[in-house]
Amino acid sequence: MKEQLQALEKEALQKVEEAISLKELQDVRVAYLGKKGPITEVLRGMGKLSKEERPVIGELANKVRGQIADAIDSKKADIEAEELEKQLAEETIDVTLPGRPVPTGGPHLLTSIVEEIEDLFIGMGFEVREGPEVETDYYNFEALNLPKGHPARDMQDSFYITEDILLRTHTSPVQARTMNMIQGERPVKMICPGKVYRRDTDDATHSHQFTQIEGLYVDKNVRMSDLKGVLDRFAKQMFGEERQIRLRPSFFPFTEPSVEMDISCKMCNGEGCSVCKKTGWIEILGAGLVHARVLEMAGYDPKVYSGFAFGMGPERIAMLKYGVDDIRHFYTNDIRFLKQYHQA
Ligand SMILES: [Zn+2]
Numbered sequence: 001m002k003e004q005l006q007a008l009e010k011e012a013l014q015k016v017e018e019a020i021s022l023k024e025l026q027d028v029r030v031a032y033l034g035k036k037g038p039i040t041e042v043l044r045g046m047g048k049l050s051k052e053e054r055p056v057i058g059e060l061a062n063k064v065r066g067q068i069a070d071a072i073d074s075k076k077a078d079i080e081a082e083e084l085e086k087q088l089a090e091e092t093i094d095v096t097l098p099g100r101p102v103p104t105g106g107p108h109l110l111t112s113i114v115e116e117i118e119d120l121f122i123g124m125g126f127e128v129r130e131g132p133e134v135e136t137d138y139y140n141f142e143a144l145n146l147p148k149g150h151p152a153r154d155m156q157d158s159f160y161i162t163e164d165i166l167l168r169t170h171t172s173p174v175q176a177r178t179m180n181m182i183q184g185e186r187p188v189k190m191i192c193p194g195k196v197y198r199r200d201t202d203d204a205t206h207s208h209q210f211t212q213i214e215g216l217y218v219d220k221n222v223r224m225s226d227l228k229g230v231l232d233r234f235a236k237q238m239f240g241e242e243r244q245i246r247l248r249p250s251f252f253p254f255t256e257p258s259v260e261m262d263i264s265c266k267m268c269n270g271e272g273c274s275v276c277k278k279t280g281w282i283e284i285l286g287a288g289l290v291h292a293r294v295l296e297m298a299g300y301d302p303k304v305y306s307g308f309a310f311g312m313g314p315e316r317i318a319m320l321k322y323g324v325d326d327i328r329h330f331y332t333n334d335i336r337f338l339k340q341y342h343q344a
Helices: 002-018 022-033 038-048 053-090 109-122 151-155 172-182 224-239 292-297 314-322 335-339
Strands: 134-136 165-167 188-197 209-220 245-252 255-264 281-290 305-312
Touching (some): 002 022, 002 038, 022 038, 022 053, 038 053, 109 188, 109 314, 172 188, 172 209, 172 305, 224 255, 224 281, 224 305, 224 314, 245 281, 255 305, 281 292, 292 305, 305 314
Antiparallel strands (some): 134 165, 188 209, 209 305, 245 255, 255 281
């Protein structure tokens, strides 16, 4: 019986040594140490032994069992350590792999143009002012010499919210508000960029919502030549030093006299082409000297103060500057269009 136990021990330790997975190890444990295993079998048969033999064999059986169990535990720790190492090796991060590029955003073309125009006028001493897009009829029309029933109101089809409140049709109310706040006590030199709204059918050159930048300069002795000088600087800085400007007579209710400014066509240098419709000139903006009634309503004495105002559409400026052929590109947010104008 003693030899039987020693043989079992040798055999079991051999199997433990050969096991290469936790599953195999568990099989060895069940086979040798389980309730139906050979060692249990030996212990069951101890009743047949003599009194002297019984404790000797009992002790040996327990010792064999302990040794097999210890061998299994130690092998188990080895296999676990090996598996962990294997797992760590598999999960190692390869720092030499190239990274995945993160796409970067950039300002919208319209935002860039508005900021460029702002910077240009800030450089000439203008301050930037903003006002509400939901406006009262008074500031949008009346304070700008457009009383109720004035035929020129038809030039700006409006979105009315109530009888007296509407979505502003131009950024001029910001000028009216600013002058009204100052109450004729000091000069004002400002530009106001912002969104405006008109009832229009959207097509390649019209949009029911668009952007405007208007400028206003009120002081003593402001003359037409001052306006021309400022607009000339704007045109040259925006479209190139070789551009010429010309002023044509026009009509706006809030300015008198009123003009429209053209710049010489960049494509043909004034010779006439399809872009300038064979005229050699391209219309850029409207302007004029502030109407005496507008100054008066804002608290300025028109005998002492005079001023000029101008207004332009940044969409049109961007279209001319970058050759954009449809105003709707600014609002449909097609990433392929917008990406072309990202500056690094
Ligand atoms: Zn041309």
